[in-house]
Amino acid sequence: MSARASTAAVLSIGDELIAGDNIDTNAAWLSARLLDLGRLVVERRTAPDDGASISRAITELAARAGVVVATGGLGPTPDDLSRQALAASMGEELVVDDESAAGIARWFKEQGRELTELNLIQAKRPSSARSLANERGTAPGLAGVVGGTPVYLLPGPPREMQPMFEAQVAPEIVSAGEAWRSIAIHTFGLGESDVARRLGDVLARTDGPLAGTTASEGVVTVRLRAPASQDAELRRLERRVREILGPAVFGDGDATLASAVLDDLRRREQTLAVVESCTGGRLGAMLTATPGSSDVFLGGWLTYCNRFKRELVGVDDSLLTTHGAVSREVAVAMAEGGLARSGADQALAITGVAGPGGGSRAKPVGTVWIARASAGGATDARRFRFPGDRESVRTRSAMAALGMIRLASVDAEREPLLWQREPAGAEPRTP
C-alpha cells in the first residue's frame, strides 16, 4: 500500500459556504468517517458554485490524495455546476443516465410533485462515470476517475449525503486502506501549555501514534491516533498519558465534565442542586445535557436578581448590603440555602460579574465566586477571575463549579496541580 493510497481529500462546493452563510458540517463528518476507514485526510477545500473553480479543485486534489470525496452543487438549478465540472476534469461529455432519469421520475411521483425539465439535468453523468442512487432526494451522486484517482460527488444535504456515503462509497474505500483508531483523553484544571509541558516527548513528533492537544471551554483534550495494527502501542501510550496527567483526567471519548461529575455522584449515590446567578441556567443546562441526569440532578434556582437570592434561597439581606452579591459570603449563603431547601447531598452556587458592564476595581469583570455545600461537610468557596467575554466567563464559571465537585473527590495532595489560584494577596478587600 503506497502512502498516497491511504490518504483522502474532501471538497465542499457551494456559494452559501464560501460566502459564510452556512457552516460546513459535511467536511468534518466526512473527515472523521474517512479516518475510521483508514484514510487520513491530507487536504480539504471549499469551492464556489463556479465550474472552472470546481474542476480545478477536483483535478488538483485527485493528484494529491488516494481518493476525493466532494459534496454539493448537484441540485436542479442553474447555479449547480458540480456535474459539469467533474465531466470537465474527466475530459468527458455529459450523457443521460436512464436509470437515474427513471429514479427521479419515480421520486417525484411518490412525493406527489410535478417533474420539471430542470430536474432531468440531475440524471446526467460524465460518460464513464457511475450514478449513485439517492434514497432521500432527487440528486443522484456520481463516481468517476480523474487521473487514476477515484472521485465521488455526493449531494450537499447531510441527510442525503450520509446514507449515500455509508451504503455506496464506504464499502469501496475501506478495502483499500487500514483503519485507524483514535483515543481522546479529556482533562480539566490544567492549561493547554501545562498539559504539553507535562507530556513532554509524548507530543514530540516521532514514530508511533500521532499525539496532539486541543482546548475548548477549559477542557484540554489529548488525542492519540494510530493505524489499527499499532493498537498495542496506542494503548501503551494512553496508559502513559493517563498516568502523567493523573487526577486532571476526567474521561475519554464522548465524556463531558458534566457527565463525569454525574457519574461520580451516581457512584456515591448522591444528589445535586444548583443556585445560579451570573450563569443564569448555564450550569443546569450543562448537567441536563446528559441523558439520564435526573437520578442525580434534582434542579435548582436561578437567583438572577438579589430579591430572588433573599426570597428563594434565604440569603440574608445584610450579607448582600455588606459584602455585595459577588462575594464569598453570598456564594456560601446561596449554596447552603440551596442545600437546605433541596435536601440534596451537594449544592453548587455561582455569583459573579460576567460583564461587559458591572465591573469595579475591587471586582473586575470576570470575578466569580463559586461555593460548594455538602451535607455533613464544610462549605468550600473559591474566587476565580476568568478571562474573555460574557459568554466565556459564564461558561468557564459553570465548568469551574463542576470542577469543584471533581476536585473534592480526588486526592487532596494533588490539588495544587489542578487549580491555579490567584496569589493570596490579590484578593481584594471588601469595603
Add this chain to the structure above:
Amino acid sequence: MSARASTAAVLSIGDELIAGDNIDTNAAWLSARLLDLGRLVVERRTAPDDGASISRAITELAARAGVVVATGGLGPTPDDLSRQALAASMGEELVVDDESAAGIARWFKEQGRELTELNLIQAKRPSSARSLANERGTAPGLAGVVGGTPVYLLPGPPREMQPMFEAQVAPEIVSAGEAWRSIAIHTFGLGESDVARRLGDVLARTDGPLAGTTASEGVVTVRLRAPASQDAELRRLERRVREILGPAVFGDGDATLASAVLDDLRRREQTLAVVESCTGGRLGAMLTATPGSSDVFLGGWLTYCNRFKRELVGVDDSLLTTHGAVSREVAVAMAEGGLARSGADQALAITGVAGPGGGSRAKPVGTVWIARASAGGATDARRFRFPGDRESVRTRSAMAALGMIRLASVDAEREPLLWQREPAGAEPRTP
C-alpha cells in the same frame, strides 16, 4: 483595481479540523466578514498540523487571491507549526519579537500563572513579519507577505481570532476594495421553505443585491448583500422582505430571539421569570446571554424532578399523577406557580420529553408543553413536537417559549402564519 485585488482566500489549520473532531466555524465567519469588506472568497482550504502542508497551502493561496487569512496552529505546543510554515513560505528565519514576549509575560502575570519556555515560542515571528497583539490570549497573530500577497495568521479560538481580525486586519483590508453592505433579517415561526416560498422572486438570482436564507435553531435569516454603491437598492429590498414576512421578523444584525423578547418586555416595563424542567436552564441561559437582561429577567426555578415541581412552585401532586409531568395541566401549574411566587409580570414554563429515552406512544420523544402565564391574563399553553436529538429538542423548546412571548405581542390575526401546529386530531388523550 484588478480582479484579484478584490478576492481573498481562507486557510484553516489543525489536525482536530482535518480529523473531523471539530467543525470549522472560523472559515464561515471570516468568509462573511471578508465579503462585507469587499473581498469575495475564491477558495478555502483546511490543512493538518504539518509544516510542509501548511506552507504549501499558504504559497498556493497567496498566488491565487489578493489576501490570505489563516487561522490556527499558533499555540504553544510542538504540534503548532503555522508560525514556522509562514516563515518557510516567506523564505525567512524566525526571530523573537520583544514586544510579543513582554505581552505574553504580562498576560501570564495577570492570570496568576507560571510562564514556561514553551510559551515564549509564541513570541517568535518571521523576520520581516509583524506581530498582531492578542488581548484575549497568549498567541500573537502574524502579518507577512508571500509573493507580494498579504498573509494574516490568526489564533484558532474564535474569541481571540475575531477581535484581532476586527481591530488589526479589517482596517488594512477594507481600503483595497469596494465594501459590501450586508443586512441580516431574522425571523422566527416559519420554516426555511415557507420563507423561500413567500419571498419568491426576491431570492431568484438576477441582477441587484444577492439574497439567500439560512436556518439555525428555528431562526430563519434572510441575508441581502450588495456593493456599497447599490445601497439604495439594498434598502428597498430590505423593506420588501420585511413587508412580506411581517410579524415573523423579530430583528436584524446581532439581535437574537432572546434579546428581541427582552427589548419587547423592557418597552412594556414588564418582568419575566421561568420554570424549566426538560430544558434544565437552557431558557434562562439564553435570556441572560444578553448583557443588561437583569432589568427584565428576575430568575426562576429548575424543577427537573417532580418533587421540585411540587415543593418549589406548588404543582399539585394529583396533576402529576393524573396527567403526568409532560402535560398541559402541569405546564400551566408550573407557569402559574412561578408567576405567583416571583411577582413577575410574565412567567414561562417548559416540560417535555427531550429523549433519547422516556418517550411513549402517547408522548413520543420531542413532545414538549410550554405555558405562558401573565399577571391579569389567561394562561396560554401549547403542545409542540420537536424533531432531532436531545440538544435540538431542548434548544427548540427554549426558543419556542421565547416565541410565545413574541406571539402574544404581535397581531393575533396573523398568528396562523407564524406557528404550524399539529392538526388538532393529533393530540393524544391522556389516560
